[in-house]
Amino acid sequence: MRTWKPSALSSRGLRRQALRWVPCQQRMSRSHQRKEVIVMGETKKITTLNDLKQKNNIFWQIRNEAGEAEAELLLYGEIASSSWGDDEVTPKQFAEDLKALGGKDLKLRINSPGGDVFAAQAIYNQLKTYTGNITACIDGMAASAATIITCAADKVVMPRNGIFMIHNPMCIVIDYMDVPKLKKMTDRLTAVKQTIVNVYMKKCKNVAEAKLNKLMDAETWMSADEALAYGFVDEVDTDEQVENFLQGSVAVVNNVSIDMTRFKQPEKLKDILQSKPKEDKDMDDEKTLLDKLRDLLGADNSQQDKKKQPDPVAVERQRMLDLDAMRDGSELVDKIVDIAKKKGNTAEEIREYVDQVKESAAKDKPQQSGIEEIKNLIKDQLASGADKVGLNPADETNKEADKKAAEVNSLVAAMKNMRGDK
Structure with missing residues (x-):
């Protein structure tokens, strides 16, 4: 040229x-x-x-x-x-x-x-x-x-x-x-x-x-x-x-x-x-985890009382097997599975939550704070004896259900306070 x-x-x-x-x-x-x-x-x-x-x-x-x-x-x-x-x-x-x-x-x-x-x-x-x-x-x-x-x-x-x-x-x-x-x-x-x-x-x-x-x-x-x-x-x-x-x-x-x-x-x-700033997205993701944690711990289980299981023994055995299959060696996932076992949740009911936790845990180090908070809350919940109340007890009264929901809401509120959420 x-x-x-x-x-x-x-x-x-x-x-x-x-x-x-x-x-x-x-x-x-x-x-x-x-x-x-x-x-x-x-x-x-x-x-x-x-x-x-x-x-x-x-x-x-x-x-x-x-x-x-x-x-x-x-x-x-x-x-x-x-x-x-x-x-x-x-x-x-x-x-x-x-x-x-x-x-x-x-x-x-x-x-x-x-x-x-x-x-x-x-x-x-x-x-x-x-x-x-x-x-x-x-x-x-x-x-x-x-x-x-x-x-x-x-x-x-x-x-x-x-x-x-x-x-x-x-x-x-x-x-x-x-x-x-x-x-x-x-x-x-x-x-x-x-x-x-x-x-x-x-x-x-x-x-x-x-x-x-x-x-x-x-x-x-x-x-x-x-x-x-x-x-x-x-x-x-x-x-x-x-x-x-x-x-x-x-x-x-x-x-x-x-x-x-x-x-x-x-x-x-x-x-x-x-x-969108990454920090804002992470906060949205963890708020979603809060909602799922609320569900996992039993804040809204009105529909589960209505479920009828034709063969309780077989269903219970399969539920335990399905939950054990979700374990991956992670302490947090194991705790979630243990809670689900004690409370009567099925694998399908906690699958989305477990997947979300695994995804969050795989992210960069700054993401681990939210996981640690959830882990500590679950440990506190286990230590308090709240997990000893069954998720679907046949003789649970409305008063006990309201008390349990209040305790769960208190847990979630405490997590929000730790994060500074309103």
Whole structure:
């Protein structure tokens, strides 16, 4: 294809023009009389290259109030609209701004779709040598090159509905190129990717290098919980909520827009933006467990008294066999089966509940708290002697049934109080 680039294949020309991690490129005419910069899909005319650096390359803001123990570094929007590859002025300015803080603790607030990989690496290196403690707060999105910068912090905090994305570095080629030149370009991209992987490995100590490479190859969008699981994030802020919405092919995350058409996996981003917070879903699931626990312990058994069993001995024997078949070695499931045996429940009556408990127990560790609460309640119920009252005794009076239902309701209410439910 017929294209043009600033210099044939010089290292300076290639680094400035090509190794950009998001599609936001500078282009200049041969005569250098007209210059433009393309930012987020909009073409803006400028006068000189110095104007470009002054207007667009100071992309950070530092807040350092006298008397405050902590300073703030804000990185909102794109990281450097022109490359730091052969720019010595801008990184020096950033270093001077950082040095002026005198080692004061720093809160890094970042909400960025990415930008120039050289700028991100330079910022990462400067932050890693900073003497103060650094806490990174992802105020919405950390994507592409922005993820390099977050890895420099001592602690990374991400809101529940924030967004984290990693992918491979990309380049734009404006030149006639043969196979050797293309090979040279791919070798440089491979080297750049390795520097990024090295950063991620220092942060995600339990993730193998091969796995990180696969995540980058696939362009992986992560929720806060997923980023926490991989080790990119140290804490999920369940109180802070980010304002996200979709407008056509543009996603707006806390007032920072991003064109989803430039990514390989825009549907994953949409899913994260539109998903219900995992914590809320888990609470709904456990409330369903509460309802089933109420039924299991006998809060509503009016229909069972009406059942007639033509062969009580055979039916009872089969009931015991069916219940024993549900055991899986789990202490909680065994307790449920034992209660069902004593109270006269059948396997079918508790199957849905047991399946729900098994599914919950198989989830991630944060899900175990609800299971432990149910386990403790069942232990308390067994210790209290309440299980010694049969589920369907022939001589049970209405008064005893009401008392039993009240005790069960009290158990469920106690579990809700433990969880803080209303």
